[in-house]
Amino acid sequence: MKLLATESDHVEGEEPGCPPRLDFRGRLHDVREHRWLRGWKVAPEQWEPHVIDRPDKSDCMRGGSFRISRAISSLGESDFEAEFCHGVAMHLSGGSRVEMPPGILEAITASRSILELEDDWDDQGSPRYSETTWQRATDFLVRQADFARASLGRELPVPKILPGPQASIDLHWKLAGFELLVNIPSDAGQPTTFYGDDYRNSCIRGNLNPAEEIRGLVVWLLT
Amino acid sequence: MWSKEVIPDSSSVLLRVHKSLIPDAEVRPNVFRDQGGGMSVDWREYSTALETRNRGKIPTDNAVISLPAGGIRQIEGLEVQHDPVQENSFDQNGNPLRPNRAHAQVIGEKTTERRLKLSRIDWRWELRPGD
Secondary structure (H helix, E strand, O other), rough: OOOOOOOOOOEOOOOOOOOOOEEEEEEEHHHHHOOOEEOHHHHHHHHHOOOOOOOOOOOOOOOOOEEHHHHHHHOOOOEEEEEOOOOEEEEEEOOOOOOOOHHHHHHHHHHHHHOOOOOOOOOOOOOOHHHHHHHHHHHHHHHHHHHHHHHHHHOOOOOOEEEEHOOOOEEEEOOOOOEEEEEOOOOOOOOOOEEEEOOOEEEEEEOOOOOOHHHHHHHHHOO | OOOOOOOOOOOEEEEEEHHOOOOOOOOOHHHHOOOOEEEEEEHHOOOHHHHHOOOOOOOHHEEEEEEEEEHOOOOOEEEEOOOOOOOOOOOOOOOOOOOOOOOEEEOOOOOHHHHHHOOOOOOEEEOOOOO
16 A cells, blocks of 8 residues: 555554554644544544644644544554545554555645645636635545445546636546546535536436435446 | 627637646646636637737746637537727726737536536647746
């Protein structure tokens, strides 16, 4: 498995009955705001609040530690490897392994550059992109990739994650046999729209809930 | 004062594309977007690609592609209309606009479906990123 934005992740000071303690290096931002930990939803408040201050402008941590939530430690896995969808990886000692397709992780990590665009970044008045929109877009992608792997035993093709119009985010799959565009709007109250076809007569279009597994869409992508 | 003319299907329009939209020099559906009432383009009849690029605030941050007017019109719900910017025109905020006889609009909401289809029509590079 390819680890992104990490160096020398390891566990220390693990005691029976206590949440494991991790040392890691990566992007602080990813850790603080990440709710998605490979199949377990982890509420932000479950993290220790003193996670570490940003040590420099590069957003990269030099090191630090935090307590992983009970939701994970109670799994009882003796060997567990987990990844945040932003690309930060952690290792606990011992046994089972959960992985994400490296291509999906890389696409998500690369797409963080969208958040660096300021208002009027194109000199035509386009607004900046919000963290919450990006989060919804990447959560949606991880959810579909998880479903593809867990339920269908297949890897979801890797899309491009792109700055869309009016602070929305596009997910674009362009493959030999089909093309699909999903648009995640900046306003969560607006519908997420999609359109795809096989370059011929077969097409799909409509609205979807990005917080759900869209089984039909995933199956269509894998067909 | 310039009159509004009919842009024939056989003609083409020029679209300025910011470099942030084409990091891998590939034109994808996110390039196509409305700014205000439509997607602003220049009719090639009255503009070169270089002139179109130079209308950007930072010209070198932009590439320029051309799109056939007929190809745009083949996408249901889209129309290409000549919309020259006359002398002494102002934007919504009251700022003066530079006159531009070539200015045109691609009218019709840029839905997900239409944006994907726009990315497929026979567009061509006129000025690539960095040119």
